[in-house]
Amino acid sequence: xxxxxxxxxxxxxxxxxxxxxxxxxxxxxxxxxxxxxxxxxxxxxxxxxxxxxxxxxxxxxxxxxxxxxxxxxxxxxxxxxxxxxxxxxxxxxxxxxxxxxxxxxxxxxxxxxxxxxxxxxxxxxxxxxxxxxxxxxxxxxxxxxxxxxxxxxxxxxxxxxxxxxxxxxxxxxxxxxxxxxxxxxxxxxxxxxxxx
Numbered sequence: 001x002x003x004x005x006x007x008x009x010x011x012x013x014x015x016x017x018x019x020x021x022x023x024x025x026x027x028x029x030x031x032x033x034x035x036x037x038x039x040x041x042x043x044x045x046x047x048x049x050x051x052x053x054x055x056x057x058x059x060x061x062x063x064x065x066x067x068x069x070x071x072x073x074x075x076x077x078x079x080x081x082x083x084x085x086x087x088x089x090x091x092x093x094x095x096x097x098x099x100x101x102x103x104x105x106x107x108x109x110x111x112x113x114x115x116x117x118x119x120x121x122x123x124x125x126x127x128x129x130x131x132x133x134x135x136x137x138x139x140x141x142x143x144x145x146x147x148x149x150x151x152x153x154x155x156x157x158x159x160x161x162x163x164x165x166x167x168x169x170x171x172x173x174x175x176x177x178x179x180x181x182x183x184x185x186x187x188x189x190x191x192x193x194x195x196x
Contacts, residue, residue, distance in 0.1 A: 143188015
């Protein structure tokens with residue numbers, strides 16, 4: 001293990017370049033938003049919510065609180081709908097679509113929408129995004145990403161976990177959205193949006 005200086009080592013971005021003579025670069029430039037508790041969520045580069053007026057924040061908070069009240073009845077509705085689908089009683093596509101749309105509206109009103117993208121030249125035929133749930137996601141392809149797309153799939157993200165560092169488990173941790181291309185795209189972008 002390479003030793004390096006810094007009292008906030010967990011907040012460093014590290015690059016080990018093996019092609020260029022094993023150069024080690026440690027970057028502390030984003031430490032200005034350091035979180036002592038969780039360095040995985042320490043950096044916030046842009047926060048439009050903080051720059052919004054108090055009136056606007058109050059309005060959105062009230063909508064989120066009102067929508068959040070729908071979560072309680074939904075906790076009882078979700079197992080019922082799942083059971084009815086498993087029994088083959090509920091097969092209407094329109095009901096499924098409206099139900100999924102309701103879930104999307106509730107989760108976006110109470111939690112928001114996450115967005116990730118891959119831009120420019122891709123170095124392989126497959127691009128994978130890992131998302132926390134399969135409740136809702138959408139994608140947008142531009143340039144070569146749109147013209148060279150072959151397949152889009154949603155699969156369980158199975159990881160290996162060792163309890164107490166010893167006992168192996170293989171378990172699901174979210175979902176993988178996989179974009180497969182005929183050949184690696186050279187320009188454009190692939191963007192996904194999802195709720196967690």
